[in-house]
Amino acid sequence: MSLKSKGINAEREIIHMFWQTQEWTACRVAGSGSIKYPAPDIIAANIHRKLAIECKTSKNKYQYLDKKEIHELLEYSKKTNTEPWIAIKFKKTEWKFIQVQNLKKTEKHYVTTKAALKEKGICFEDLLKINSVCETFK
Amino acid sequence: MSLKSKGINAEREIIHMFWQTQEWTACRVAGSGSIKYPAPDIIAANIHRKLAIECKTSKNKYQYLDKKEIHELLEYSKKTNTEPWIAIKFKKTEWKFIQVQNLKKTEKHYVTTKAALKEKGICFEDLLKINSVCETFK
Numbered sequence: 437m438s439l440k441s442k443g444i445n446a447e448r449e450i451i452h453m454f455w456q457t458q459e460w461t462a463c464r465v466a467g468s469g470s471i472k473y474p475a476p477d478i479i480a481a482n483i484h485r486k487l488a489i490e491c492k493t494s495k496n497k498y499q500y501l502d503k504k505e506i507h508e509l510l511e512y513s514k515k516t517n518t519e520p521w522i523a524i525k526f527k528k529t530e531w532k533f534i535q536v537q538n539l540k541k542t543e544k545h546y547v548t549t550k551a552a553l554k555e556k557g558i559c560f561e562d563l564l565k566i567n568s569v570c571e572t573f574k
Numbered sequence: 575m576s577l578k579s580k581g582i583n584a585e586r587e588i589i590h591m592f593w594q595t596q597e598w599t600a601c602r603v604a605g606s607g608s609i610k611y612p613a614p615d616i617i618a619a620n621i622h623r624k625l626a627i628e629c630k631t632s633k634n635k636y637q638y639l640d641k642k643e644i645h646e647l648l649e650y651s652k653k654t655n656t657e658p659w660i661a662i663k664f665k666k667t668e669w670k671f672i673q674v675q676n677l678k679k680t681e682k683h684y685v686t687t688k689a690a691l692k693e694k695g696i697c698f699e700d701l702l703k704i705n706s707v708c709e710t711f712k
Contacts, residue, residue, distance in 0.1 A: 455611050461653050463613040466602035473593050475601040479617055481654035486624065515599050516619035 446493045447477050450523055450531065453560055454480050460564070474508035476520075486518040487563075489533075493525045499553075501546040506536055524557065526550045532557030584631045585615050588661055588669065591698055592618050598702070612646035614658070624656040625701075627671075631663045637691075639684040644674055662695065664688045670695030 447464050454462035462480040476488035490509050492499050501522065513520035522539070525531045529550070538556040539546040548556075558566075585602050592600035600618040614626035628647050630637050639660065651658035660677070663669045667688070672695040677684040686694075696704075 451611070459653070461611070461613075461650055463606075463609075463611070463617075464604035466604040468601075471601075473589070473599070473601070475599075479601075481624075481656070483653065483655045486619075486654070512599055515597070515621065516624070517621045518619070 442493065443477075443491065446525065447491050450478060450480075450489065450491060453531070457564065459483075474512045476509055476512055478523075479518075486516065487521055488513045488516070488518045489521045489523050491523045493527075494550075495527050497526070497551075498547055498549045499524050499526070501539065503545060506539075506546050510536060521563070524548065524553055526553065529554075531560055533560065533563045534558075580631065581615075581629065584663065585629050588616060588618075588627065588629060591669070595702065597621075612650045614647055614650055616661075617656075624654065626651045626654070626656045626658050628658075628660045629662075630660065631665075632688075633665050635664070635689075636685055636687045637662050637664070639677065641683060644677075644684050648674060659701070662686065662691055664691065667692075669698055671698065671701045672696075 444464070451462040451464065454460040460480055460482045462478055464478055465475045468475045468477045477491045478487075478489040480487040480489060488509060490501070490505060492501065509520045509522075512518065520536060521533045522536065523531055523533050532553050534548060534553060534557040536546070539548050540552070582602070589600040589602065592598040598618055598620045600616055602616055603613045606613045606615045615629045616625075616627040618625040618627060626647060628639070628643060630639065647658045647660075650656065658674060659671045660674065661669055661671050670691050672686060672691060674684070676694040677686050678690070
């Protein structure tokens with residue numbers, strides 16, 4: 437399976453999780469990462485909250501994220517008053533959702549490790565329990 | 575050019591229009607119309623408003639819309655508190671934006687004509703001027 441197909445499958449997995457709640461919707465953004473305008477991989481929304489989500493799966497013990505994609509996620513979120521989240525799934529673990537300020541910043545990337553994500557990421561069920569965290573990003 | 579490519583080009587045209595305003599964002603939804611969950615063609619948003627948009631271009635004097643796609647647009651909009659709009663461009667005219675209640679309902683479709691759209695649709699600039707019309711759809 438190509439890297440692109442794997443990415444799309446990961447995104448679809450998250451989309452199903454949202455729709456299964458009955459209250460949430462989620463959809464994939466076409467061409468995210470390749471179009472000229474900033475856009476997240478997934479837009480999830482219910483009647484009260486809107487989330488912009490970047491998705492990553494990793495076979496290693498760490499996950500790097502390009503500064504550009506994080507900055508574009510934050511730009512999109514700011515312009516739309518949407519909560520920015522990064523969804524990461526390390527092999528043999530469940531999806532965790534982490535905020536940008538909980539990633540480590542290196543010279544060229546943002547990065548998190550399997551251990552750091554376990555500590556600072558939240559599971560899907562907890563993501564849904566939060567009241568809007570949008571205020572943080574205004 | 576295939577029908578699908580024409581559809582994507584029409585959607586991109588609208589996306590550019592939103593981004594050119596500086597205040598608005600817009601993105602195409604992947605697989606809209608073919609995925610199993612309801613989703614609009616385009617999600618446009620600024621800091622205050624969120625729009626779910628179905629896009630159509632027509633070479634004829636009328637434009638039919640499947641009941642299913644309109645009902646899915648309304649379902650998505652209701653679940654996400656988003657304004658549902660239909661963007662239609664008849665040949666040699668500019669894009670007009672129309673609300674579902676201003677389409678004519680037939681037994682199997684919704685439909686509008688070039689003349690009806692001119693009367694009941696609004697231009698892009700006016701769409702942006704409106705304060706949120708979300709209340710109408712709650």
